[in-house]
Amino acid sequence: MTDVSVLVVGAGFWAREMHLPALAQLPGVRIAGVVATSEASAAAAAGPYGATAWTDLDRALEATGADVVDVVAPPDVHRPAVEAAARHGRHAICIKPLARSLDEADAMLAAVRAAGTRLFYAENVPFIPALHEARRVVDAGQIGDVFRVKACEGIGEPHSSWFFDPGRSGGGAIIDMAVHSIAFCAYFAGAPVTSVYADADTYVWRGRTDAEDTAVLTLRFANGVLGQCEDSWSLTGAMDSRFEIFGTGGRVLIDNLHRQPLQVAGAGGWSYPLPLPGLVADGHLAMLGHFVDCLRTGAPSRSEGTTGRDMLAVVDAAVRSVASGRRENVHSTVPQGGRP
Known part of the structure; x- marks a missing residue:
């Protein structure tokens, strides 16, 4: 596979502002169409790229012959879209969270296994350039042995009303925001x-939803x-995207929303890399480019669908912990059939 054609499912913020512009920059990638609930929204998103607007995914798959479906829609769409792609023998990319529940995630992975296709988990955090530089610093031993990792991801309000409906979103700030923080922590904990x-x-949005708008999680990794x-x-009037790595000999702070996103204090001194454009700084361009390369070469991906399931297993434990008031174990056992 050299040229890759992509059918994008979703015409909201992340499709318009991140995935479509990133795909348009990748050599050899063609945006075959955009599928949305209304023809008007699909056309508005597809128009700048000369792509076709659709409201029916099955018809779009039959007509376009797209190689891969990029699901950038609300979580209630994830399972049916990935299963549709699998039925047509097409690969899929799915934005976070992978699904609304572990059961849905397992059904998606089963569909992909049965079809012999691939499912990539579009979590951008591990592809952020500042995190790669931080990983280089950590791997070089500049801050000693890592013993604690911390992430803060906050916004004032979700960008669409469907987030407030747990039936569509799968939950609140934990499944929407903490998946980013968990991904960061896992990336540097190494276990x-x-x-x-x-x-x-729920503090700020109690009148609009029963889902939590504020959460604090403490994770324990297998290596301690x-x-x-x-x-x-609930971060009224602001945004937050900060990551910290604590080692026995130093500390790394990554503030991804400000002019100097990475600060390192350790054996190598202080470093301040230059700011990067949003598509690059947030890792979306690198992430989608990586997925396309994997499709072309058949190489393993750094973020398969099973990675998304692993994140949901942590979310599941967190939700159970909120309900029980106790520390809960992560149920990470993969159902019979194994990992694709």
């Missing part, structure tokens, strides 16, 4: 999460590393 203690409540996740829809 699976074994247990979670979480506390959460501690993780902290602070995630919210």
Whole structure:
């Protein structure tokens, strides 16, 4: 596979502002069409790229012959879209969270296994350039042994009303925001999460949803590393995207929303890399480029669908912890059939 054609499912913020512009920059990638619930929204998103607008995914798959479906729609669309792609023998990319529940994620993975296709998990955090530089610093031993990792992901309000409906979104700030924080912590802890203690409540958006708008998670990894996740829809008037790595000989701070996103204090001194454009700084261009390369070469991906399931297993434990008031173990066992 050399040229790759992509059918994008979704015409909202992330499709318009991140995935479509990133795909348009990748050599040898053609945007075959955009599928949305209304023809007007599909046309508005597809127009700048000369792509066709659709409201029916099956018809779009039959007509366009697209190689891969990029699902950038609300979570209630993820399972049916990935299963449709699998029925047509097409690969799929799915934005976070992979699904609304572990059961849905397992059904998606089963469909992909049966079809012999691939499912990529579009979590941009591990592709952020500043994190790659931080990983180089950590791997070089500049901050000693990592023993604690921390992430803060906060916004003032979700960008669409469907987030407030747990039936569509799968939950609140934990499944929407903490998946980013968990991905960061796992990237630097270097081991699976074994247990979670979480506390959460609804403070700012109580009149609009029963889902939590604020959550704090404490993770314990199999190698003893501690993780902290602070995630919210309640950061009124502001945004937050900060990551920290604590080692026995130093510390790394990544502030991804400000002019100097990475600060390192350790054996190598202080470093301040230059700011990067949004598509690059947030990792979306690198992530989608990586997926396309994997499709072309058949190489393993750094973010398969099973990675998204692993994140949901941590989310599941966190939600159980909020309900029980106790630390809960992560149920990471993969159903019969194994990982694709």
